Amino acid sequence: MTHIATEPDQLTRFLLPDAFTRGAIIRGDGIVREAMRVHGLNGPAADLFGQTLVASILLLSISKGGMRQVLQLDAAVDSAAPLRRLLSEARPGAVRGYVSWQEEKTALRYVEHSGLGSWMGSPVRLSTVRDMGVGHPYISTIEHASDHLADQLIHYLNQSVQIRADIILHGDLGLMIEAMPGCDEEHWFKAVEAMAKIPNTILERESTESILSHFSTLNCKVVGSDSYAYRCDCSREKMQAALDGISKEQLEELADEQGKVTLSCQYCDNFYALEIGA
Template identity: 60%
Template sequence: MAEKQPISVPDDSLIRFLLPEAHTRGVIIRGTGIIAEGARIHRLDAADALLFGQSLLAAILLLSISKGGMRQVLQLDSTSDASPWQRVLTESRQGAVRGYINRHESGDTIDATTIGSRLGNKLRISTVRDLGFGHPYISTVEHESPFLADHLIRYLTQSVQIRADIILHGDLAIMIEAMPGCDEESWFKAVETMAKIPDAALENEAPERLLHYFDTLRCKQAGIDSYGYHCICNPEQMANAIQAMPNEQLDDMLDASGQITVTCQYCGSHYSLPHSVDASRLQ
C-alpha cells in the first residue's frame, strides 16, 4: 500500500532560446513551483528551500544540454564532516525533477543563501548523464567556491568541454552555451549581455520578459518544456530496494502484521510491503 504525496502546485516552464548574433543558445526557468513543492515535501525553511531548489534547477539545466538525454543526476558532496549538509542529490528527467538532502539535524537556522554555507566551499560534484543507450556518462570534479553556479561552470568546462555561463538568482536559473562558430568576440557579447540584466529584473520579471534583454543578439524562442517536482517511486521499486538488504535487517523492520514500511527519500511516500515480497506480484 502506498501513500503518494499530492501534487499541489503547477509545473514551471523551461524556455529554450537562440542568440543568433552571438552563435549562442540558452535556457531559462523560474522554478517557483518546483521550489515550493520541494520545500513542502522536505519541510524546509525559506533559506534551505532556496538552495535545495537551485540544486534542482541545476539538474534541469544540465539535462537541457544532453541532446535528448533521458536522465541527469547531480550529486553535491561536502568535503568536510563539519558541514551542516553532507550531500544534496537531484535527478531530472524530461518534465520532472526530484531530490533529497543528507544533513546534520542540529536544529540551527542558517540565513545565508550560498551553497557554501551548507556544504562548505569545497565541493565534489558527481554527475550521471544517461542518454538512454549504451553506458551512462559518469564524471566527478572538485572545485572551491561558495556559489553553486561557479561549480556548475567548472564542471561543464572541465568535464564536458562546454563553454557556458550560468545565473542562479533566487528562483531563477539561466544558462547560455556557446554553439559551433562562437568565437571569443561573440561569446563576450553573450556573456556581457546576460551580466547586464538588472538584479531587480532577475528577482521579479517573468522569463519571457527577461529574454528581451537579449534582443540586441536577435533572441528567438526555440521551445518550451514543462517541469515539476514529481517522483517516480512505486511499490515495485521499493520492493526491489529492500530485497537487496540483509534478512536480519529486514526482520528488524517487520511490524506485527508482517509488513515492512519504507519511505521514499525523494517524496516522503510510504509503502507497506510484505516481507520477502516478489516484486512482480506488485504490478
C-alpha cells in the same frame, strides 16, 4: 502523504544567432514550492536546494535528448558544516531530489548561513550522471572551491564537458547560455555582457519574455519549450523490489508485529508498509 497539484514550470530554449550562442531559462516557482513542502525546508537551505533542482534541469537541457541528469553535491571531506549531500535528478518533464544532513546538524537547517561553503565546507565535490538512454551513462566528479553553485557548474562544464557556458541561479530562476560552433571571443563577450546587464530586480520577479528581451540586440529567438514539475516516480512495486537485497534475517529484525517492513522514499517522503517475502 497528500499531494498538492501545482502548475508545471516552463523551460524555454532560445538562440542568440548574432553571438553564435544558445541558452535555456526556467523559473521554477512551482517546482521549488512543492519541493519545500515535501522536505519541510525554508530559508537559505531551501534556496540552495531549489537552485540544485533548477540546475539539474538546465544541465539536462544541453544533453541533446538525454533521458536523465543527476546533479550531486557532497560536503568537503571532514567538514563539520550542516549539509552532507544535495542531490537532484531531472528527467524529461520531471525533477526530484533530497537533502542529507550531517548527524545532529538538522536543527541548523533554519540558520541564516550564506554561501555554499557555510553549508557544505570547501571544496565541495560535484558529481554528475548524464544518461543518454543507451546504457552507458557519462559520470564525472570534480572538486571546486566556490560559495556559488553557478560557479561550480560553470567550472564543471568547462573542465569535464569542455563546454563554454555562463549560468545565473537567482532565487527560483535558472538561466544558462552556451557557446556554439563559430562563437569566437568577441561573440561570447557580447552574449555574456548582455546577460550580466540584466538587473537583479528583473531576475527576481519578471517573466521569461521580459528577461529574454535583454538579448534583443543579439536577435534572440525562442526555439522550444518543455514543462517540468517536482514529481517522484516511486511505487510500492519499486520499494518491494528494494527488499530483495536484504537478507531474511535482517528483514525479520526490521519487521513490526504484523510482519511488515516500513520504507520511506527519500525523494518524496511517502511511506510504504511492505510484506516480507511478498
